[in-house]
Amino acid sequence: MSPDFPPALLLRAARVHEVYGPGATSFAAIMAARSGGDILWISAAWQSGALHPPGLRGFLDPARLLLARTQSQTDSLAVAEEALRDGGPAFVVLEITRPLDLREGRRLQLAAKAGGATGLCLIPEGMGSNAAESRWHAAPVLDQGGGDSTLMRWEVTKNKSGTIGAWHVRWDEQARHLHVVSPAGERPGPAGLPG
Amino acid sequence: MWFPRLASDRALRACPVDGAFALVARQGNAERLYCVNEAAERAGLDRGMGLADARAFCPELISRPARPEQDARFLVALRRWALRWCPWVGLEGPDGLVLDITGAAHLWGGEAAMLADMRARMAAMGLSLRLGAGETRGAAWAYAHYGEGKQPLLALPVAALRLDAQTCTALERMGLRRIGDLAGAARAPLARRFGPGLLIRLDQALGRMPEPLAPAPEPVHYGVRLSLPEPIGLLGDVMAGTERLLGALCTKLRAQDSGARRLMLTLRRVDQGSQQVELRLAAPMRDAARILPLFERGLAEVDAGFGIDQIRLEATLVEPLATQQLGLGAAPQQGDRLSDLITRIGTRIGLENVLRFLPADSHIPERSFLIAPAAHSTPETGWHSTPPRPLRLFAPEPIAANGSAPPARFRWRRMILHTARATGPERIAPEWWLEDEGWRHGMRDYWRVETRQGRRLWLFHTPQNPGWFVQGEFA
Structure with missing residues (x-):
């Protein structure tokens, strides 16, 4: 748990959040690494582009990770609800492929509240659910100055219990530590352009 | 107790046939007779004869393939059943049982009455039986296999000593045809000529050397059942019945220091239909209070029909589970909690779909890791450090x-x-x-x-x- 992790970048515990964009996987991995407990990662069996554990090692120890492979989104939701309600894994990542309706989103939210685990849905763009606590857009950004090539832009586009904003962050793989590059709340120029 | 035609009797019990019958086993490249019934024996057939020759002797011969492993299972079942006569029953070769009736014969009204009872019951089961009662295990074997009449043990041929054919032939060439001849001969030259095995067999038959009977250990049966006087149909009632069964089963498991890995709950309905609920656990478990909630999901899907009047619970897969020291806090450990969750998720999506990553020793990116079911693996460290890899x-x-x-x-x-x-x-x-x-x-x-x-x-x-x-x- 990093001391300089700005409070605005913390996912509120015991709630379900959403993230989309090309950097969603590393966002999920960083947030999971921060949670400090066991992690359950739920995805549909037919989805391509599986997690690559050697790549995950830069974020967290793959031994902390449990995978659930489901046949359908209904199964995924049922597994996520079960896990959130149980609270055994501290962090539950759910990859969804079709939009959640309000009832499904609300059920997940209630389960997270009951079990105390934090949930994060990886959603395709534009498939957010109204029940989500916060919605993030994560995208990698070209690092002009060289550096360790982990610059990312995180933007919170919906937040039920706070303000929205955007941050440029950098992940230190050695220390497993998140550095915020730009001050919180300041909106930098369009991603990827110099200046 | 010797069953000279165990294999063919078993096959005929399952599906009776009139006339000559033989079981055929493939030995090398030839089909040979494995076991023949009485009618076939009268027709001149014998074990080990080629099937083609046998057909030439006896064209109406009916044959079936032999199944030695089923015969072995049948013999084990017979052994269990034979416990009705005395508590010490062991297997004797592939086709015999040995019973230690010392102290049990009087319960059946004497030795003769007991043997008659055995004969009658085995005959009723359709098994041909040859019985021999002797002072020692060796003597009983000799009487069962060679003692048709009431000859004394010493008058039986040497083959009755459980010797191999080569030794028997050699002994007969030396003129030692009967056990009596052998017992009277000088021991030292015999031991030099045939090794100690021959004399051991002789002493065992004559009672000079003890031969213990090792009854097979009774495998523990992890099954309990509950018959209900009135059919039940409510979920709560079925759960209550299951709880009672689980308590009994877990006591049994605790006594054996083991835990159930897979449980099968069979619910028999009034209309004789039965439904089964299978529960696969992520870790061996014997805590009834923890297992019971895991059954809820499966039981909710059962169609009770007109009611359930018998519940049967069996642990179909059991693994050793040592007793663990509990902390004073008695809080459920994190590992237990997680394996309970894996079980619950597994009942929904299948236990083989809850996985974890394990490191593998390969530099090929696709093969640098393994994916293993979480219920059958433990987390491992020891990932190789590689240049940056994609997520x-x-x-x-x-x-x-x-x-x-x-x-x-x-x-x-x-x-x-x-x-x-x-x-x-x-x-x-x-x-x-x-x-x-x-x-x-x-x-x-x-x-x-x-x-x-x-x-x-x-x-x-x-x-x-x-x-x-x-x-x-x-x-």
């Missing part, structure tokens, strides 16, 4: 580019990307000792490409078979 890996997607340096501009997934920086190459050669469809293009030069659009991709070039592919994404 997501997919099947190689070809892109249009040439040359051995990464393209400055390429199309991938309908996006036009401009390379801003490329790190590499990292050359990975295929594992030639493993055939892999994906590595047909030969070795790969991996590049980490950062695009101006932000995406950080893992590209590779195959110099032996020029082409560029995208295989992963960092982020």
Whole structure:
């Protein structure tokens, strides 16, 4: 748990959040690494582009990770609800492929509240659910100055219990530590352009 | 107790046949008779005879393939059943039982009455039986196999001593035809000529050397059942019945220091139909209070029909589970909690779909890890440190580019990307000792490409078979 992790970048515990964009996987991995407990990662069996554990090692120890492979989104939701309600894994990542309706989103939210685990849905763009606590857009950004090539832009586009904003962050793989590059709340120029 | 025709009797019990009958086993390249019934024996057939010869002798012969493993199971079942006569029953070879009736015969009204009872019951079961009662195990064997009349033991042929055919022939050539001849002969030359085995057999038969009878240990049966006077149908009632059964089963498991891994709950309905609920646990368990809630989901799907009047619970897979010291806090441990969750998830999506990553010893990216069911593996560390690897890996997607340096501009997934920086190459050669469809293009030069659009991709070039592919994404 990093001391300089700005409070605005913390996912509120015991709630379900959403993230989309090309950097969603590393966002999920960083947030999971921060949670400090066991992690359950739920995805549909037919989805391509599986997690690559050697790549995950830069974020967290793959031994902390449990995978659930489901046949359908209904199964995924049922597994996520079960896990959130149980609270055994501290962090539950759910990859969804079709939009959640309000009832499904609300059920997940209630389960997270009951079990105390934090949930994060990886959603395709534009498939957010109204029940989500916060919605993030994560995208990698070209690092002009060289550096360790982990610059990312995180933007919170919906937040039920706070303000929205955007941050440029950098992940230190050695220390497993998140550095915020730009001050919180300041909106930098369009991603990827110099200046 | 010797069953001279155990195999064919068993086959005929299952499906009776009139006339000559034989079981056939394949030995080497020839079909040979394995066991024949009485009618076939009268027709001149014998064990070990070729099937073609036997058909020539006896054209109406009916034959079936032999199943020795089923015969062995049948004999074990017979052994259990034979416990009705006395508590010490052991197996004797592939087709016999040995009973220690010392102290049990008087319960059946004497030895003769007991043997008559055995004969009658075995005959009723359709088994041909030869009985021999003797002072020692060896003597009983001799009487069962060779003692048709009421001859004394010493008058029986030497083969009755459980000797192999070669020794018997050698003894007969020496003129020692009866056990009596052997017992009277000098022991030292016999031991020199035939080794100690012969004298041991002789002493065992005559009672000079003890021969213990080892009854097979009774395998513990992890099954309990509950018959109900009135049929039940409510979920709560079925759960209450299951709870009672689980309590009994868990006591049994605790006594054996083991835990159930798979449980089968059979619910028999009034209309004789039965429904089964299978529960596969992520870890061996014998705590009734923890197992019971796991049954809820399965039981909710049961159709009770007109009611359930018998519940049967069996642990079909049992694993050793040592007793554990509990802390004073008595809080459920994190591992227990997680394995309960795995079980619950597993009942929904299948236990084999809850997985974890394990490290593997390979430098090929696709094979650098294993995916194993979480219920049957433990978390492992020991990942090799490698150059940076992508977070997501997919099947190689070809892109249009040439040359051995990464393209400055390429199309991938309908996006036009401009390379801003490329790190590499990292050359990975295929594992030639493993055939892999994906590595047909030969070795790969991996590049980490950062695009101006932000995406950080893992590209590779195959110099032996020029082409560029995208295989992963960092982020």
